Amino acid sequence: MKRWTTVLGRVGTVLIAISLALLLVSLIPQIQMSRREGSGPLSPGGIRIVFNQQYLNPQQEVQVAVTVEGTLTVYLLEMNVEFQFVNGTFDYRFNVTDLQELLQEHPDRVIWEREVENGDYEWSYIPTRVMNATIVFYNPSDSETAYVEYDVALKSSLAPRDKVRTIAYFAAPTGIILATPWFLNVWKQRKQK
Amino acid sequence: MGKGKPFLEVLASAIHEDYRFPFLEIFAFLYALGTFVFASFGVSITAIGATSQAMATANEVIAYGAVSSILSLPLLILIILVFKNIAYGLGSDLEKGIIQTYFSYPLKRWGILTAKLLSALGVALLLFLGIQISALYILAPDIILPQLGTVFLTYAASLSYPLLIAGIMLLLTLKLRRGGISLVVGLVLYFAMSMVSGIATIFAIFTENPVSLQIISAISPSLVLQQYYIASLGDFWAPALSEVLLYTGVSYVIVAAVFALGYTYFSRRLNL
Numbered sequence: 142m143k144r145w146t147t148v149l150g151r152v153g154t155v156l157i158a159i160s161l162a163l164l165l166v167s168l169i170p171q172i173q174m175s176r177r178e179g180s181g182p183l184s185p186g187g188i189r190i191v192f193n194q195q196y197l198n199p200q201q202e203v204q205v206a207v208t209v210e211g212t213l214t215v216y217l218l219e220m221n222v223e224f225q226f227v228n229g230t231f232d233y234r235f236n237v238t239d240l241q242e243l244l245q246e247h248p249d250r251v252i253w254e255r256e257v258e259n260g261d262y263e264w265s266y267i268p269t270r271v272m273n274a275t276i277v278f279y280n281p282s283d284s285e286t287a288y289v290e291y292d293v294a295l296k297s298s299l300a301p302r303d304k305v306r307t308i309a310y311f312a313a314p315t316g317i318i319l320a321t322p323w324f325l326n327v328w329k330q331r332k333q334k
Numbered sequence: 335m336g337k338g339k340p341f342l343e344v345l346a347s348a349i350h351e352d353y354r355f356p357f358l359e360i361f362a363f364l365y366a367l368g369t370f371v372f373a374s375f376g377v378s379i380t381a382i383g384a385t386s387q388a389m390a391t392a393n394e395v396i397a398y399g400a401v402s403s404i405l406s407l408p409l410l411i412l413i414i415l416v417f418k419n420i421a422y423g424l425g426s427d428l429e430k431g432i433i434q435t436y437f438s439y440p441l442k443r444w445g446i447l448t449a450k451l452l453s454a455l456g457v458a459l460l461l462f463l464g465i466q467i468s469a470l471y472i473l474a475p476d477i478i479l480p481q482l483g484t485v486f487l488t489y490a491a492s493l494s495y496p497l498l499i500a501g502i503m504l505l506l507t508l509k510l511r512r513g514g515i516s517l518v519v520g521l522v523l524y525f526a527m528s529m530v531s532g533i534a535t536i537f538a539i540f541t542e543n544p545v546s547l548q549i550i551s552a553i554s555p556s557l558v559l560q561q562y563y564i565a566s567l568g569d570f571w572a573p574a575l576s577e578v579l580l581y582t583g584v585s586y587v588i589v590a591a592v593f594a595l596g597y598t599y600f601s602r603r604l605n606l
Contacts, residue, residue, distance in 0.1 A: 144346060151358060158359035159465065162366035198375035199474040270476035271375055271396050299370045300473055308472065 150323020156316030163309035171202065171296040180290040183213070183280040188240055190233045192276035192293045195221050197268050199301070204265045204294045205276060209257050211287030214279045217252040217266055218243065221273035240277060256281075267301045340439040344446055348453035351427075352419045358461070361415055365408050365462055369469035374403035397481035398563040400474065401488040404466055412462045413496045417520045419454035420503050425513020443601040451593075455500060463489065487582070488559060494585040495554040499523045501592030508599050527554055535567060544571035548581075553588060555581040 183189055192203065207215065220243065222235040243250060252274070255264065268274070280287045375396065427433045427450070436446045467485065470478050478485055499520050506516035531554065534546035547567070551558035558581045560566060562573050573581075 144342075151353070151355070154355065154359050155362045155461070158356075158363040159366045162363045162370075165367060166370045196375075199477070200373065200375060268476075269474055271474075299373070300469075304472060305370075 146322050146326060149319045150326075151320075153316040153319025153321075153323065156312045157320065160309040160313035160316060163305045163312070166299050167302045167306040167309065169299055171298040171302075174201065174295040174297050176292070176294045178292045181288070183211075183278060183287045183289055185280055185282045185284055185286060186237060187280050188235075188237050189278045189289070190222060190235060190275060191278060191291050192274070192295075193222055193233065194274045194295065196271055197274040197295075198271045199268055200297055200299065202265055202267045202296045202298065202301075203274065203276070204263070204296060206261070206263045206292040207257065207278075208261045208290040209287060210259060210289075211285050212256070212258050212280065212282050213287050213289060214281050215255045215257060215262075215264075216240070216277045216279065217254075218275045218277060219250045219252055219272050220275050222275055235275075235277075237279070240279060340441040341445050341449055344436055344439065344441065344449040345452055348423065348450050349457060352423045352453050353457065361411065361458075362461060362465060364411050365465040366469060368408040368411065369404045369466050370473070372404050372406050372408065373400060373470070373473055375400055375474070393477070394481055394484045395563050397477050397484040398488055398559070400470060400477060401485055402492075402560075404470065405488075405492050408462065408466065409492060409496070412458060413499075413524060415458050416455055416496065416500050417503060417517055419458065420500055421507055421513030421517035421520065423454055423513075424450055424504070425507045425511070425516065428507070428511045429513075443604075444597055447597060447600045451504075455497075459493075487578070488556075490586075491555040491559040491578070491582050494582065494589060495527060495556070496524065497589045498553060498585070498592060501589055501596060504596040505592065505599065508596060508604060531557055538571070539567060542568075542570040547571060551581040552584050555585045558582075 177192060179191065192205075194201075194203075197203065203217070205215070207213070222233045252266065253264075255262070266274075276293060278289060278291070427436075433446070437443070439446070467478070470485070502523065503516045503520040506519055507513050510516060527550075531547075531550050534550050538544050538547045547557055547561070548571075555578065558573050558578050561571055562575065562578045565572065
């Protein structure tokens with residue numbers, strides 16, 4: 142048997158083993174860490190913070206589902222907002238002015254921005270580093286009140302499932318292609334014996 | 335026959351013996367699975383609060399925490415593989431007289447030992463580091479790429495002590511010409527270090543004197559690295575990066591010296 146066939150064959154079998162491990166990792170279900178649901182009107186020019194996580198890490202995923210009547214801009218921002226006690230209730234220390242200031246002065250902190258109108262929407266986000274994360278709803282309309290129904294869930298998993306599965310889907314066939322000549326040679330040799 | 339061909343013959347034979355199908359595949363599977371199962375960014379988050387007293391930045395602490403977390407069980411699996419390769423691979427070659435066959439090749443003795451060590455240590459390390467660093471990159475590219483120095487330093491510091499034991503095992507295997515005893519000694523030495531460092535840590539905390547930890551760091555620099563990044567033992571010892579690099583360098587000089595002894599013994603003293 143040619144040495145290169147053996148080397149490539151064993152590289153192929155290692156690739157198959159790694160892709161099996163990756164597939165197994167992607168099949169382990171996510172654990173829900175927290176969930177926040179809510180609904181209600183959002184006045185023209187108003188904001189609402191629906192999610193705030195001080196440390197979001199690469200093994201966590203934020204899943205957002207929104208149903209909107211009217212117009213709404215959804216921001217995922219890399220920042221941490223503090224709670225404060227005002228007029229007998231706890232609320233975030235963050236208002237429209239703060240949002241506009243952040244958008245103008247620190248556009249790099251906007252991870253994504255989605256403008257939505259009358260419908261159902263779903264997004265998810267997995268960070269690639271440890272970061273702060275805050276989701277803010279903003280009604281950009283001057284006159285129309287938006288009605289929002291939202292469901293924000295924070296889930297934890299071993300690895301980003303789609304990414305890991307995609308790598309496994311590429312690695313496994315490559316491994317099979319590399320390993321097949323070696324397997325055939327081994328089989329032929331055993332048959333001869 | 336050129337000089338390269340007999341070397342490749344010995345290397346191929348060693349790899350064939352050390353990684354019979356499906357051992358290599360099982361280890362690759364365990365490294366890949368273990369990396370994702372043990373990866374944790376939570377430990378480093380609690381450590382971020384300690385960075386005011388530690389010398390490292392928050393991002394370095396996160397990278398260090400992530401690498402440390404994936405080193406736990408997968409490192410033990412690597413150590414078992416390397417110890418098995420050195421003790422049983424080389425040991426059985428000596429016992430069965432296969433090494434004498436290699437001596438008839440037009441290849442110097444150090445070349446034969448290099449081929450055996452490349453298979454026993456090199457392939458195992460390549461597989462381990464390749465899978466772990468790739469998995470970390472899949473998980474958190476924005477942590478790993480900017481902190482590659484921290485990642486490699488953590489691996490270098492963590493692998494130094496296992497490599498030292500591998501060197502001691504090589505010497506023992508060559509001296510005794512069998513692998514069983516050296517495998518037991520290697521495992522005892524590996525687990526003894528956790529006990530010794532525990533005693534040294536208690537001693538250092540009570541006396542507020544880091545000398546005992548500094549002595550251990552010369553052979554196991556992961557201790558000084560841990561103190562540099564998360565300062566978990568208190569503020570009586572705040573090593574700078576240069577100190578960490580010095581301890582890591584010293585530990586590798588010791589490792590190199592032990593392997594050099596092994597090479598000298600194999601080349602000049604081993605009578606078969």
